[in-house]
Amino acid sequence: MNRVGISAVSALLLMTASFSALADWGLNVPKGVTSVSHQVHDLHMTIFYICVVIAVIVFGVMLYSIVYHRKSRGAKASNFHESTTVEIIWTLIPLLILVGMAVPATSTLIDMYDHSDAELDVQITGYQWKWRYTYVNEQVDFFSNLSTTQEQIENQQEKGENYLLEVDNPLVLPVGTKVRFLLTAEDVIHSWWVPDLAVKKDTIPGFINEAWTKIEEPGIYRGQCTELCGAGHGYMPVVVKAVPKEEFDSWITEQSKLQAAAREVRDMSFDELMAQGEAVYKTYCAACHKVDGSGMPPVFPALKDSAIALGDITKHIDIVVNGKKGTAMAAFGGQLSVSDIASVVTYERNAWGNSKGDFATPKQIKAFKDNNK
Amino acid sequence: MSEHAADHHHGPDKGFLRWVYTTNHKDIGTMYLLLALAALLVGGVMAFVIRAELFEPGLQLVDPNFFNQMTTMHGLIMVFGAIMPAFVGLANWLVPMMIGAPDMALPRINNWSFWLLPFAFGMLFSTLFMEGGAPNFGWTFYAPLSTDYAPPSVTFFIFSVHIMGISSIMGAVNVIVTIFNMRAPGMTFMKMPLFVWTWLITAFLLIAVMPVLAGVVTMMLMDIHFGTSFFNAAGGGDPVMFQHVFWFFGHPEVYIMILPAFGVVSHIISTFSRKPLFGYTSMVWATASIAILSFIVWAHHMFTVGLPLVGELFFMYSTMLIAVPTGVKVFNWVTTMFKGSMTFETPMLFAIAFVVLFTIGGLSGLMLAIAPADFQYHDTYFVVAHFHYVLVPGALFSILAAVYFWLPKWCGRMYDEALGKWHFWMSFVAVNITFFPMHFIGLAGMPRRIPDYALQFADFNAIVSVGAFLFGFSQLIFVYNLWKTVILRKGEAATQEVWEDAEGLEWTVPSPAPYHTFAEPPQVK
């Protein structure tokens, strides 16, 4: 035997043996928690093993030739160079294997496309760079933002266990209920994926896609956006929290009430504005304008010592509410509540050494929106 | 005519302008190959930036927007600047000699096809320095990210693609006309070397689909600057239509990048097995079937977009079907080796590695074809692993194999075999360290095109990054070997035959091949 042969055989054996070990290390498609995800996992493993067998046979023959049919071993070259019979055989056998693979694949796909008889409808909208969940019949609607801090991303803080896979408001769903998802996007194409549910669907602006799931076990299931959507593509995770039906029912009723209350306008103190403003700033603004307000000029201007934060407050409110056309500054008027906008404007005018001293109130923001939408 | 040929002793012009004005297929082939090498190194540096950032979780080196520019430009430069021009360079050098023709059919268009490229790539590269940065929407540039949300440099990206497309189309027309019209007497189609066949079929794919790419970027241009709504729902358009038109080009494009590789590998394996290629006729039919089938599989890149069930099933079946002729080719190569009398010089090492590693890439492609499973693989590192396996130890290894194989004929000197073997083994090991773990991080859930990732992907990403740097630096061995052989002219003088039992008209001319060969067509039996 020789170096080539030994190293090749060992490589193959190591690779094949490691697969089962790797599955335990969480390096394989998960079995998941729905009947569809189980079917997909089984299909995946079947196809995978078929591919391994094909590879072992083909590479085995090659290895044999490399060892025994070499000139240095004195092998003499044969002259055969065609055989129609053999060509037919190795065309038909793979074809039959493929037909065998296509049958379970087809039935799994048919299952995945059966959107009927859903008990709960959830509209999912992809934004740059967060998700929005709307429970259609219950009138509950909220954004789901990455909650990992900028400090962790910039390596100033130790990274948490669910680094980049945690959000402020997860999508809460009841277990054992068929949920229909209606997916769309606000700006560019995104894609909503949760591996444990085996649901992945692109969200296309101006169009509605459908998907469904029925989660069998309570738990927290994490996924990510899987379509390049700009700078924040890696920072918009999906978190689904599956809970027993009774817990879901009480949660959604509570949410309904809370949202109705938040829509009301109330007075806030300067300290409340600053505290809420800092939180809003970190979630929505810091990725571009940086935690310390220094930004990444010229694309993302600095807010510290800036004309906008130290100038006319109406202009400042305007740019937060309406965005700035032709730049990456989105219109946050539709995404943030009036109290959030008032607080973040207040914060930007009074943080990092900016000491404008003035502040915005929720009533002011509502009036601005009513007059200037 | 023969008197004139005997008097025709002048060689190439001297000086830089020789290269600007040349219409000689050998010169033009050399220029394409050098451009491809330069693009490989530039694209490689961008890969270094990507892998350096991805070495650890967190953002260390670049911001996400620049990272997206790197992934986009890496893809564009490797696909359009390295792989495609390298194969065109090989076609230029080899097709005329293999069919016994004095040059390409359209030599002046040939010159122009080449010189358009440095201009196009210069423009593309310069976008890195424009305000707003280079294109950052992926080499697949889906709308509306690439239309409504693109940086201003997108217009230059579009022009650059138009120019490259014109170059490819003219080059492909040239190849077709050359092969149809200028074969030596006695060389029927079924006597042509396989590399010529694979390039003929590739050329037809090119003229069929590059214009569609030109169409889709023109539609983008119109949406961005002239107020149309091809891809904008507000005006009645559809972003998904972009994907259909793009992938109608995109899928045949990947076969354009691999069919010539199949030709190269067929030549090399049969030469170093000292045995004729097994199943020549079958290989020709398999290549043609792959090319035809490649037109009806495009939506397997779009399984998650929301196609109706019937559409998903159709594209799943057609994609699975294309595995059959591809498998036939692999079996034919293995049977060529079987009961041969093999030696393992550098070209053979790369060719054998191609068969093994391309097959792995092909098998992961078969897994991706299974639409319900694809829902878990799509847009993850599993896909990145698949296409890098077919492109790097696939297409790139075949190009390296071709250069090692034919370089002695081109320049008259043997390359350094020891360096060649070092280059091979280091590349082989590094390419697997880089791309094999990507299968697993993809299956475990890591999406593509992200600058930062969750902690469970950290260990394998670190391994991948180390492999990538190792692979990149290994290519310097190759560059040094070329320099040593071609510029320093160290290395044994090559014989006419170069390799024992090498078959083909190119081995019947002296080494180095004279500036003009086959001024008189040879008679082929």
Added chain:
Amino acid sequence: MTTKKISPWKIAIIPVAMFGFGFAMVPLYDVFCDITGLNGKNFQIGLSESTGAVSAQTATLKFLSDPQSKDTWEFRPERTSLELKAGEMITTYYEISNFRDHPVVIQAVPSVAPGQWAQYLVKIECFCFNEQVIQPHSTLRMPLQVTLSAKAPEEVNHLSLSYRIYEKAETAANTDI
């Protein structure tokens, strides 16, 4: 030479034709979407024989609005769902509000899911057929008349209709509407 000659000009026809084909793909795509319902836009418009006919088929129709449109225009359906019966026409409304000092012109763009059943939704009258003008500081109540096609097969038991509001560029500048 016994080989046939081929002209580069003849070969060059192929790339030119394929460039045209690329553009021809646009209307071809529309036709294809019409037949297959790929993009959820091929709902039927207007009354025809199939809509006059009555069958026993029913389907739940859900009304949705794009969330951003809801925020910006307070665009919302009057009802979130109703039962459609084949051949029976039902009228419902969407409301939209304009908070500005000048009139706005909007276009509503509909989308139906699942796409392949969109052809069984018949819109007899819809505010999305035309651009709509909304006067300053007012709310418009826009009608929608739909029915289910009698051709709908048994499995068609749910449909979702969503609208997204796009503002027409000229409104901001033009205050003379």
